Amino acid sequence: MNKNILKQRLGIIGGGQLGKMMLQASSTWSISTVVLDPDSSCPASAFCDELIVAGFQDEKGLESIAKKSDVLTCEFEHISTEGLKNLERKGYIVYPRAESLKIIQNKYDQKKFLKEKGLPVGTFLSVNNSDQLHQIGEELGYPYMLKTATEAYDGKGNQLVSSFEQAPEAYEFLSKRSDIVYAEAFIDFDREISVLCCRGKDGKTVTYPVAENIHKNSILYETLAPARITNSQESEAKEVAVKISGVFDAVGIFCVEMFIDKKGSILINEVAPRPHNSGHFTIEACETSQFENHVRAVLGLPLGSTRQRSPVVMRNLLGTPDHAGIPVIVGAEKALSIEGFHLHYYGKEQTRPHRKMGHFTVLADTLESAIEKADLGEVCLRIVSESSKGKE
Amino acid sequence: MNKNILKQRLGIIGGGQLGKMMLQASSTWSISTVVLDPDSSCPASAFCDELIVAGFQDEKGLESIAKKSDVLTCEFEHISTEGLKNLERKGYIVYPRAESLKIIQNKYDQKKFLKEKGLPVGTFLSVNNSDQLHQIGEELGYPYMLKTATEAYDGKGNQLVSSFEQAPEAYEFLSKRSDIVYAEAFIDFDREISVLCCRGKDGKTVTYPVAENIHKNSILYETLAPARITNSQESEAKEVAVKISGVFDAVGIFCVEMFIDKKGSILINEVAPRPHNSGHFTIEACETSQFENHVRAVLGLPLGSTRQRSPVVMRNLLGTPDHAGIPVIVGAEKALSIEGFHLHYYGKEQTRPHRKMGHFTVLADTLESAIEKADLGEVCLRIVSESSKGKE
Incomplete structure (x- = not known):
């Protein structure tokens, strides 16, 4: 047995x-x-x-x-x-497999792999030395993005190049961060979305409702679900996520972040082979959370329903600038009195400026109402450091 | 501060x-x-x-x-x-306060206290010696219940007395279990229900939708929510629970189990000053679970919404008779493939016949559909002991 x-x-x-x-x-x-x-x-x-x-x-x-x-x-x-x-x-x-992690860790290799598999990615070019920058500007037009292939997260490792004059400095700066620098065409996006796809050992997949993400200072600020996109965009985004999950022979959650450009086309931004910040809404809003489905998948259990039960807003709780040290959450009592408000506080021992210290999720009958309540909650809540409390 | x-x-x-x-x-x-x-x-x-x-x-x-x-x-x-x-x-x-626990621990004192506070309880009489049994039979009629005031749970400590001839033996049996034996009029109930009321430090209360309970062998078998009762019964049951929570000056969840008799009247069966087995449905089906609200209350946080998001069935997973030892759950994979099925497995080190080893909750668009799915799940799942696996 x-x-x-x-x-x-x-x-x-x-x-x-x-x-x-x-x-x-x-x-x-x-x-x-x-x-x-x-x-x-x-x-x-x-x-x-x-x-x-x-x-x-x-x-x-x-x-x-x-x-x-x-x-x-x-x-x-x-x-x-x-x-x-x-x-x-x-x-x-x-799970995820080592080879998938290897491809995904290197953002240039990731894009190359996805392109080879026929998946929609924007134009990108390798940059091997600063002599190529003129040619790259010609090909991509201005502005374009210079990026490091590794050591990149929360916007770190990205530089916007608005003119040829800016290129050498940006390149030099990024070259110090990582051995591999590459260039991407600038995507003037209409929306940022993400799709969570969970794939079982048997290759069966479930996808969650497409979520809409809003970043501030390159850190995820807010996720809304359902995303404010068309039905055909919803279907297309899910198809892309399922396909990605297949090409990586995934077991578990893969999160695919995508842009919808001004023409309404979908372009993959990046892939995370695991539960993702933009999927936290699934804990309260969906029948089975991204975490439960990830665990089900890697243990070889059947996947749970991803049905969404309520419109939802998720916002991150970041460490307040100028506060570092033992964290204190201010305003939790007030925030918890908001109907449909769910607080997650991660219990990190130290807060730092912009560190992800928790998040909150608001369920309401409409997305508009959830956003209003999230605004109320956000006004209440602050993560400060214990020693700075006097300043508050 | x-x-x-x-x-x-x-x-x-x-x-x-x-x-x-x-x-x-x-x-x-x-x-x-x-x-x-x-x-x-x-x-x-x-x-x-x-x-x-x-x-x-x-x-x-x-x-x-x-x-x-x-x-x-x-x-x-x-x-x-x-x-x-x-x-x-x-x-x-x-929380709950020591005095509340003292009253509630003794089922006779509990009933007396509730009666004194004007709350609806059935007729009950103290039994100090076997000489009183004849008089009690006259007053309550047959059948009636003999019960121990302490050492009573899951039906243990209860005896149905159908005729005067049965009374002395039942009394003797129960007297060995507990010092205090009392008699209760038999309630020929139409339904058993329970209401969870959570009361904050500020005296504010929230109540959960009334749940309907079905016991088998005096152990909770199934909880359905919403209960199949009238709106006025729902309101009345909630009012009783709120009042009980007040008379005990409760902080946290109180669960009130009640009968609805054949005339449609509500009678309190018993009170538990804490989260309760019949409230497990709230984890998946309500905006805030009984456990979260209990924690909120005792910490002095505002209480969360009890809104029910879906019809729900909860069933207990009991240790299979004839199986004792290290537990093995059989059929979890199959059960988890049922849409809306949520498994809780408590991780007890030993199984015993009828021991509560877990529970499952099924959400569906209608109560009927949830019951059908629960039936499917129940057929799959068994808790056996490791050493008995060969017998399966």
Whole structure:
């Protein structure tokens, strides 16, 4: 008889808020869990059965969590793919697969891979040295984006090049950050959307309603679902996400961030092979959350319904600028008195300016009403540092 | 400045499934937690920050958890009320209050208290010795119920007396179980319902939609919500629950189990001063679960909306008769493929016949459809013991 499916031990690489929310999902079935994170007091530390304190490039640490797990997953991309490939060679099961992570970690390779598979991406060009910048400006027109292929997140590693004169400085700046710099045509988008697709071991997929994202300072500020797009855009976006999930032979959630340009066309921005910030709305608004479906998929369980039960707004709670240190959440009482308001506070030990410290979700009968309530909640809530409280 | 409200430490006496589900609710806000339970591997043990292994009558253990908590609550009633009163005298905060627990622990005192407060209870009489049995039969008619005032749960401590001849044996049997035996008029009920009322520190209350309960062998088998009752019964039941919550000066969830008799009148069966098995449906079906609202109340946070988002059926998963030992859940994969099906598996280390090992909740567009799906799920699922798997 096979090992009972709920007796599998789940290993999660990364113990931040995404890891914690995976544990909240798996706790409902009392799944045994082990987490690897360099920080012994990471948000997931309080809810896993075992914590391995090790870095994400530490191959010994990775082998140690693999030995203790029936299946390994991760909450983010920046893990030693060599380490993961070694584990796969030894027969350990890793979802997302090491090869997928390797492609996705390098944003240039990711775009190239997606283009080769016939998926809609904007024009992009490799930049090997500054002599090519003139030619790139000619091809892409101005403005265009210079980007690093690695070390890029929350807008870091991106530079807008508005004229040829700006190009050398931007290139030099980015070259210091990463070995690989590439150029992308500027997309004057109408909307940013994301689609979560979850794929099971049997290749079956479910997709969540398309979400609309609004970034501020290159950090996700707000997600609205349903997205304010046409039905055909909704279908097309889901088709793209399902296709991506297939080309990566995914098991688990893949999140695909896309632009809708002024002509209404869909262009892929980037792919995350895991539950994603823009999918937090699914916890309260959908029949099965992105975290539960991710856990179901990697454990080999059938996937749950993604049906949306209510219009929803999700907003991130970022550390207030000028506040660093032990965090205090101000205004939670007031915010929690708003009907349909759901607070998530991650329990990080330190706040820093713009650090993701929590999020909130508001359900209401209409998206407009949810936005109004989210505005009320946002006015109440602030994450400050304990030592700065006097200043408030 | 007051201590930040989300930095309070929550102490929970009892680490069974109800304690675990309180922890799942509080984990979303990263509330620090400490649990007291005699079993070091109780379901809550994996999700609390600290576990104190001690018995519920152990006054030292109770003082130890109190010292580590800003507020104390419990997942069940059978705790030393003397111990809790001592803690209250020392200034520790305990919800439900020790005096409420004392009244509720003794089912005769509970009924007396409710009657004195003008709340609808059936006729009940104290029984001090067997000589009174004839008179009691005359007053209540046959059949009637003999019950122990303490040591009573899941139907244990109840005897149906159908004729005068049966009375002495039933009385003798129950007298061995508890010092206090009393008699209740038999209620030929049409339906059993329960109402969850949550009351905040400010005296504000919220009530959940009335749930309909079906027991089998005196253990809760199924809860349906909304209950199949009239609007006026729904209002009346909620009013009773709010009033009870007031007379106990409750902080947190109180669950009131009631009968609707053949005439359509409401009679209180019993009160539980805490989240209740019949309220598990609120996790998936309501805007705020009973566990979250209980935690909100005891921490002094505003209460969340109890709005029901979908018709729902909850059924308990009991240990299969003849199976004892390390549990294995059979059929989870199949059950999880049912749309709207949500599984809770508590992670108890041992199964025993009829032990509550988990529950499942089914959401559907109609109650009828939820019942059909629950039937499908129930056919799939069994909790057996590992060593008995061969027999299956």
